[in-house]
Amino acid sequence: MNVFIITGTSRGIGEALAAQLMGDDSHHVCCISRAVNENLINLARDNNKRLSYHSFDLNHITAIDDLFAELMGTIQQLPGINAICLINNAGMLSPIAPIEQINAADIVENVTVNLLAPMAMTSSFIRHTLALPVDKRIMNISSASAKYLLPSQSCYSTSKAALDSFTKSVCLEQMNNPNPVKVVSVYPGMVDTQMQTEIRSISRETFSFVDQFIQIAEQDHLQTPAYTAGKLIDILLSPDYGHTAVIEEL
Secondary structure: OEEEEEEOOOOHHHHHHHHHHOOOOOEEEEEEEOOOOHHHHHHHHHOOOEEEEEEOOOOOHHHHHHHHHHHHHHHOOOOOOOEEEEEEOOOOOOOOOOHHHOOHHHHHHHHHHHHHHHHHHHHHHHHHOOOOOOEEEEEEEOOHHHOOOOOOOHHHHHHHHHHHHHHHHHHHHHOOOOOOEEEEEEOOOOEOOHHHHHHHOOOOOOOOOHHHHHHHHHOOOOEOHHHHHHHHHHHHHOOOOOOOOEEOOO
């Protein structure tokens, strides 16, 4: 049995990851999102697939240890666990504006969801699986925005760049452990998700590059969530996973 814990499964890449991973009868998928995805629950029920759903707001990072206690209660009841994987997929793009136009509360929410929550999830995952002699992997969904900077995206780019640095640091910590957790940060590319819809709705005065993003969508250059999820799963399950800390292309 392979167990996959995925955050941000209410839509987009997270929903596609959960749906595809459920297709294998040897997989059990643990979904985490603030809003429960009834489509995934119905898909699992109608096809007799293994899925558990945990409604949780990642802004409540101090409760993540309690969440993992709940998750492990579910996981420990599963037969013959061979691997446990965590996919830190949940993220948010906003606020999109020059930094002087952004209030402190919006900065805190962005950094909490994009960086602090994955850090806390990683901490809890490693701690709660420390004694398990199984294959353990963490995938952090980052962004090319960590490397290729644009105006009005300072919060998003900064949080994703920090997520990459965090990934590299944890890799160093795990390197010499007898049963290490393999941690990788991945840039998924430009995907047709709510984030892309959001950025195309920003005014030109606020975000001067909005026309380029509109053009990319109009020319059908966006990846589908299903395609992206398939590529991410290929990376996650590859035998050389963990050899590279940051993967910039699928």
